[in-house]
Amino acid sequence: MIFNIPFIAVVALILIGLYAVVFKRNLIKMVIGITLIESGVNLFLITLGYREGSVAPIYTSSPGGIMSLPVPQALTLTSIVIGVAVLALMLSLVVHIYRHYGTLDARKIGRVEE
Amino acid sequence: MNIVDAVLAHSPALIVAVPLIGAFLTPLVSRLNDKLRNIFVILVLGLTSSLVLLLASDIFTKATQGLPSIHRYVFGSQDLALPVVRILFEVDGMSIFMAIISAILALMAVIYSWAFMKENTGLDKYYTLILLMTAGMLGMELTGDMFNFFVFLEITSISSCALIAFWTHKGEAVDAAFKYIVISAIGALFVLFAVALLYGQYNALNIAVLANAIQYTFLDKIALVLLIVALAMKAGIVPMHMWLPDAYGRAPSSVTLILIGATQASLYGVFRVCFTLYGGVFNSLVITSNTIGWVIATLAIITILMGVTMALRQSDFKRLIAYAAVAEIGYMLLGVGTRLASTYINDYGQITFPAYGATALTGSIFHIMNDALDVGLLFLVAGAIYYATKETSLNRMGGLARNMKYTSIFFIIGLLAVSGMPPMNGFASKLLIYESTYQLNPILAIIAILASIMLLAVFVKVFHSAFMGPALPKFKNVKEVSKSMLIAMGVIAAIIIVFGLFPNLVVENIVRPAADALIQHSSYITHVLGGI
Numbered sequence: 001m002i003f004n005i006p007f008i009a010v011v012a013l014i015l016i017g018l019y020a021v022v023f024k025r026n027l028i029k030m031v032i033g034i035t036l037i038e039s040g041v042n043l044f045l046i047t048l049g050y051r052e053g054s055v056a057p058i059y060t061s062s063p064g065g066i067m068s069l070p071v072p073q074a075l076t077l078t079s080i081v082i083g084v085a086v087l088a089l090m091l092s093l094v095v096h097i098y099r100h101y102g103t104l105d106a107r108k109i110g111r112v113e114e
Numbered sequence: 115m116n117i118v119d120a121v122l123a124h125s126p127a128l129i130v131a132v133p134l135i136g137a138f139l140t141p142l143v144s145r146l147n148d149k150l151r152n153i154f155v156i157l158v159l160g161l162t163s164s165l166v167l168l169l170a171s172d173i174f175t176k177a178t179q180g181l182p183s184i185h186r187y188v189f190g191s192q193d194l195a196l197p198v199v200r201i202l203f204e205v206d207g208m209s210i211f212m213a214i215i216s217a218i219l220a221l222m223a224v225i226y227s228w229a230f231m232k233e234n235t236g237l238d239k240y241y242t243l244i245l246l247m248t249a250g251m252l253g254m255e256l257t258g259d260m261f262n263f264f265v266f267l268e269i270t271s272i273s274s275c276a277l278i279a280f281w282t283h284k285g286e287a288v289d290a291a292f293k294y295i296v297i298s299a300i301g302a303l304f305v306l307f308a309v310a311l312l313y314g315q316y317n318a319l320n321i322a323v324l325a326n327a328i329q330y331t332f333l334d335k336i337a338l339v340l341l342i343v344a345l346a347m348k349a350g351i352v353p354m355h356m357w358l359p360d361a362y363g364r365a366p367s368s369v370t371l372i373l374i375g376a377t378q379a380s381l382y383g384v385f386r387v388c389f390t391l392y393g394g395v396f397n398s399l400v401i402t403s404n405t406i407g408w409v410i411a412t413l414a415i416i417t418i419l420m421g422v423t424m425a426l427r428q429s430d431f432k433r434l435i436a437y438a439a440v441a442e443i444g445y446m447l448l449g450v451g452t453r454l455a456s457t458y459i460n461d462y463g464q465i466t467f468p469a470y471g472a473t474a475l476t477g478s479i480f481h482i483m484n485d486a487l488d489v490g491l492l493f494l495v496a497g498a499i500y501y502a503t504k505e506t507s508l509n510r511m512g513g514l515a516r517n518m519k520y521t522s523i524f525f526i527i528g529l530l531a532v533s534g535m536p537p538m539n540g541f542a543s544k545l546l547i548y549e550s551t552y553q554l555n556p557i558l559a560i561i562a563i564l565a566s567i568m569l570l571a572v573f574v575k576v577f578h579s580a581f582m583g584p585a586l587p588k589f590k591n592v593k594e595v596s597k598s599m600l601i602a603m604g605v606i607a608a609i610i611i612v613f614g615l616f617p618n619l620v621v622e623n624i625v626r627p628a629a630d631a632l633i634q635h636s637s638y639i640t641h642v643l644g645g646i
Contacts, residue, residue, distance in 0.1 A: 041307050048314045082268045093292045100285035
């Protein structure tokens with residue numbers, strides 16, 4: 001692979017995601033940040049199993065040559081499914097928070113008045 | 115092979131499968147009758163707990179006799195040609211010890227919920243989520259596969275987030291759930307990233323295979339940091355503890371009880387990573403082990419101090435207990451830190467650790483169970499008071515001992531236990547931790563004891579403001595809570611007193627085998643590799 005670009009992309013995605021989660025005040029932007037981290041990790045898993053010029057690992061109809069490793073792809077599939085569930089739950093919580101407080105600013109919600 | 119042996123042989127799978135199947139059957143049963151559903155859920159968790167206890171008795175009897183006690187359960191093909199892609203469950207003393215805690219907590223929470231949640235709607239979803247969460251926790255504790263660990267971690271966090279936000283009409287509860295899901299989503303992704311780093315190097319996902327192959331390269335160090343940070347974040351250790359008081363304090367009390375189990379399942383992950391996955395590395399590198407041990411011990415001390423001082427100034431009952439729970443987590447970590455920091459090279463050039471290192475680990479493992487019981491009991495009492503008076507602030511309570519005599523007795527038991535007073539169980543484990551940390555560094559032990567005394571002060575204040583004092587007119591009609599809640603609190607209080615009176619019995623038969631299983635990481639590896 002040229003200059004390890006996929007790995008650089010992985011690190012960039014994860015760092016951008018972390019930046020969004022830590023520094024952004026809008027809840028939706030935090031959710032987007034988490035999805036970015038997730039894409040980064042998934043990309044990393046896929047890149048680990050890929051070899052240049054390889055084909056999909058379907059044994060019965062393979063044209064021959066090297067195949068990419070199927071295990072990371074199975075892991076990624078599981079991780080994507082879990083990620084969708086987490087995303088849906090997070091967004092539904094955001095909807096509830098917006099209904100309750102009328103804002104998505106992290107500084108203005110969840111304060112307990114004594 | 116009779117039926118008990120057959121059940122025993124398949125129990126690692128059944129322990130996870132029974133609550134999982136129960137979870138998906140609950141909505142169906144709920145269609146028939148509400149009472150039937152409650153009985154069904156209690157039966158499912160009762161069956162799970164008895165399976166856990168059956169497996170535990172087998173493992174602990176074998177371990178105390180010195181026989182190999184690790185259960186290995188292979189999912190899928192028993193053909194040994196493809197070792198990498200199968201999922202294994204590996205159950206040793208430590209796993210089953212944690213599973214006992216989780217199963218008992220879940221069972222008590224469900225019994226408690228019968229009365230506590232009966233005025234709520236949507237209880238079919240509530241019970242489904244509780245069963246899913248239990249399955250997730252037990253899976254985390256029994257699995258022998260890193261990726262499987264990640265999957266169960268996510269199952270646990272998704273269902274616990276939904277449960278924290280169960281009272282959606284309260285904005286604070288939803289906010290706490292959002293905080294928790296952000297923390298756990300990032301934590302779980304870090305774990306997955308670390309798993310990918312390890313997989314990329316060693317082409318294996320199984321914990322034993324990885325522990326055998328691990329070289330401690332630069333990437334392994336990154337993976338170690340990611341794993342410990344992510345799991346410590348989920349366990350609520352100080353720099354990453356801000357979600358814990360919110361989540362514990364704002365969730366329904368029955369959910370908080372299981373949430374303690376989920377937190378400790380993450381803590382189990384820290385133990386597993388430190389002692390099994392990187393056990394060989396730490397055993398061969400004294401400086402690394404000492405450094406990590408001191409880092410963990412320092413964090414533990416900060417956690418204890420932070421938890422106690424924050425607890426002092428709280429006026430919300432459940433939030434106060436939540437900060438006490440943060441402090442208790444510090445005690446467990448202190449033992450682990452002491453064990454890692456105490457390794458040294460002896461006169462013969464071998465790497466070994468003194469006897470107090472083993473005591474520290476025993477104490478901290480014993481304290482995991484004691485913390486779950488003590489803090490759990492206090493949360494149940496806080497929930498009972500909320501149920502009876504609809505009041506959460508300590509400033510507006512008073513004189514409740516007149517109306518709720520059993521609840522106040524349970525609170526006294528919990529109070530004494532959590533602050534480490536004899537003859538409760540908290541004393542037994544905290545004494546083990548004090549005496550071992552004192553030998554490593556007296557200052558650590560002194561701070562720990564002082565924090566414990568402050569904890570006692572905090573709870574005596576709580577007891578006085580909630581239960582003592584003149585009878586308030588607004589609480590004239592407050593009655594003792596219903597039977598199911600008293601049963602749940604009573605069972606936990608009884609276990610606390612029994613453990614406090616016979617700590618030797620518990621330590622010898624349950625805690626020591628668990629600590630040994632953790633220390634002897636090579637037997638964990640050989641047992642699994644020998645079969646593949």
